[in-house]
Amino acid sequence: MKVLVAVKRVVDYNVKVRPKADGSGVELNNLKMSINPFCEIAVEEAVRLKENGIATEIVAVSIGPQQAQEQVRASLALGADKGILIKTEQGLEPLAVAKCLKAICDQENPDIVLMGKQSIDGDNNQTGQMLGALTGYPQGTFASELKVDGGKASVTREIDGGLQTVSLTLPAIVTTDLRLNEPRYASLPNIMKAKKKPMEETTPEALGVDTAPRVTLLKVEPPAERTAGMKVASVDELLDKLKNEAKVI
């Protein structure tokens, strides 16, 4: 069984991003970049499927600039067998990303596609669902548990107010939520080994994907600042303020 896992290079989750002074975009120069946390969980899940004898091959794919190779290599170090980098300098919208991944699915014929439920930069939460539409594969989004058996995937999904379990006929798409697993750290020997694993490079153009944007970013701005609050001296004063001033209790 083959697993395709998609990973994205994003600003590290510990970095606070700011709009550029002219509001034309987000200041990204010299920020620490990492693998998107949800994608890291997807890689970990793929590796566990392989360790449990379910998956036989893991292909990791990323779409981005040349530097996104680092995130593919990181996935190889965690246990993926082959990497694919779809090189583009342009930031692609989820629809274009889904089209690129559809082209890779046609080429690789995976049984399961694992990906993060969203990336922590664009926060769109769309790509997995859109890939589902383009491939016709069923989808198990926001997964907190994945069981694969007999050509089916049983996916427990984190939904508002609880959990839902769906049964999907493979091939299927699974997008990860936080509770699915805790990713491991790559060991030094595995990082060294990853350098020798195969890595293919292609481009959206070579895959025949139209990447023309549909959405224009007009401006970015910081969210409304919170006005500085006050210190209260006691529980009594706090409760009084909440009851009589803020009127929230």
Add this chain to the structure above:
Amino acid sequence: MSILVIAEHDNSHLKAVTLNTITAALTIDSDITLLVAGANCSGVGSEAAAIQGVGKVLVADNEAYGYRLAENLAPLIAELAPGYSHVLAPATTTGKNILPRAAALLDVQPISDVIAVEGADTFKRPIYAGNVIATVKSSDAIKLMTVRTTAFDAAPAEGGSGSIESFDSVYNQGNSAFDGEELAASERPELTSAKIVISGGRGLASSENFKMLERLADKLGAAIGASRAAVDAGFVSNDMQVGQTGKIVAPDLYIAVGISGAIQHLAGMKDSKIIVAINKDEEAPIFQVADYGLVADLFDVIPEMEEKL
């Protein structure tokens, strides 16, 4: 222009988030059709027709739609969408699951988590976990979007008189099936929709001490959250995590207890109406976003609050 709104419901009752989505739709145009797709959901159709502002309700009543599986609902929405200028769904786990799948069938790039409507094709949405607000303009012929329901008031649930029609197209892809559901049976409200949230951080020091917060939460009818530090320390499970990689909450009152206020955490709660911080370290960054700060030992404060409420 006319707008299709995807109703959220459980086959018996409409969910309140639908009302907020209607308000968002009304800021674009007044011609609103509501799609109720489900199984044995005619009662929901009647409820939907009573919402003020809804002109027409389409009821797609079939077993295939009983659990709102994206595989079956997306083609239904894609069939209907070309008759509308906009398709809106609440940005819930259901809306987010279905709408992008429908959009890709239509070759449309959807807009997620809209918090403000600037025009028929221009919308504001948070990116980077709300640290940045983007204004985006869509060039697609049909706009598909999910709406962050905390950003819009609820439309009145009564007083409308929309017409009800049934819509009979059935899509049953047969590649996915509902297997079961475990909804939190807790007496406490759900974290993302609670009016009051009390969150604990590393300062709580143990899983045992979270019980203190639970007692206070029960007095206030509040949900309980936690910072990543508390989750990583193993005090509570990570479905309670509020923050950039956890849940995003915007309650009327957010009480941060023993939480220092890392960026990661602030990103998940800074849109709360009133923020209270209780921390013994007066330098803690959480105080910079708090409306009311109490510099004190939480182990004194929480029992005192519980007693005095």
